[in-house]
Amino acid sequence: MVNARPTVERRQLGLALKRLRERSELSQLAAGQHIGKDDSRISKIEDGLATPKAEDLVKLLELYGVVGNERETIVALGAVARKRQPARAYIDLLPDSFQRFGDLEAAASKIRSYEAGVVPGLLQSHGYIDALFASSDNVWWAPSEDRRRNMAEFRRRRQEVTWQAKEKELHFVIGEAALDEVNGSTEVMRGQLRHLLDLIDSKPNLMIQMLPKTVPNNPARGGGLTVFEFGISLPRIGFALVVTGPSTYVDDSEDTANMLRALYRLSELSLTPEETRAAITQKLETL
Numbered sequence: 001m002v003n004a005r006p007t008v009e010r011r012q013l014g015l016a017l018k019r020l021r022e023r024s025e026l027s028q029l030a031a032g033q034h035i036g037k038d039d040s041r042i043s044k045i046e047d048g049l050a051t052p053k054a055e056d057l058v059k060l061l062e063l064y065g066v067v068g069n070e071r072e073t074i075v076a077l078g079a080v081a082r083k084r085q086p087a088r089a090y091i092d093l094l095p096d097s098f099q100r101f102g103d104l105e106a107a108a109s110k111i112r113s114y115e116a117g118v119v120p121g122l123l124q125s126h127g128y129i130d131a132l133f134a135s136s137d138n139v140w141w142a143p144s145e146d147r148r149r150n151m152a153e154f155r156r157r158r159q160e161v162t163w164q165a166k167e168k169e170l171h172f173v174i175g176e177a178a179l180d181e182v183n184g185s186t187e188v189m190r191g192q193l194r195h196l197l198d199l200i201d202s203k204p205n206l207m208i209q210m211l212p213k214t215v216p217n218n219p220a221r222g223g224g225l226t227v228f229e230f231g232i233s234l235p236r237i238g239f240a241l242v243v244t245g246p247s248t249y250v251d252d253s254e255d256t257a258n259m260l261r262a263l264y265r266l267s268e269l270s271l272t273p274e275e276t277r278a279a280i281t282q283k284l285e286t287l
Helices: 010-021 028-034 041-045 056-061 068-083 097-107 126-134 145-164 174-179 186-202 253-270 275-287
Strands: 090-092 110-115 169-175 204-213 224-229 237-240 247-252
Touching: 010 041, 010 056, 010 068, 010 090, 010 247, 028 041, 028 056, 028 145, 097 145, 097 224, 097 237, 097 247, 110 253, 126 145, 169 186, 169 253, 174 204, 174 275, 186 204, 186 247, 204 224, 204 253, 204 275, 224 253, 237 253, 237 275, 247 253
Parallel strands: 110 169, 169 204
Antiparallel strands: 090 247, 110 224, 224 237, 237 247
């Protein structure tokens, strides 16, 4: 069945299937032939414009060699995508939600984001990433070197994929507290500030603005917002960041428009990109 409008779940399912197909080095034509459909059907599924039947989804996962927990998660996501009624928000309670966030991130043509107290993942230095996950050991999960390493490697892969897509437009507003509060050590923060300056100087598709702590009337205090845009053919998807708990997405046009207004307002309250670069340089010199 072809759906008039892709929901968050359909987009997540489609992008996950695209990633798995490409990982298997198979074409859309080969995937379509395996389930008795043409490649245009696979294209619609991967764009979130169609939801595969349960039996077709199982056949695709078999073709892609997907087994174990990964297979169970994709099958569960398929069931959610087929059943969901129109709603204002989608709470992603399935395992590997960070991977589905990464899929949306990789597919988006434009990403606008605000983080109040942490440097956004795509802008984090390697040292900052390691220190951030180390600080969560024995708090949000039991101490696990393997888990920390896997999460850090995944975040670095996300960065590599993003920076390879030179046409992707990226706009980040970062709360000043994220640049002042020490994550790991002073040396880690110095490396993070240098990394931000390197990104500003080397990535023409990137805009970074700092929101000073002294700015009044911040409409998103303590929060985090991200809006993914996919060109004119697909609707925006919004993401609300929490420290822990389920991932919350919205795809209702009114809700994503509200999030964009908040992001535009935060940009207006922030330093200009040039002022931001100067502020980061000063923080580095005095740290």
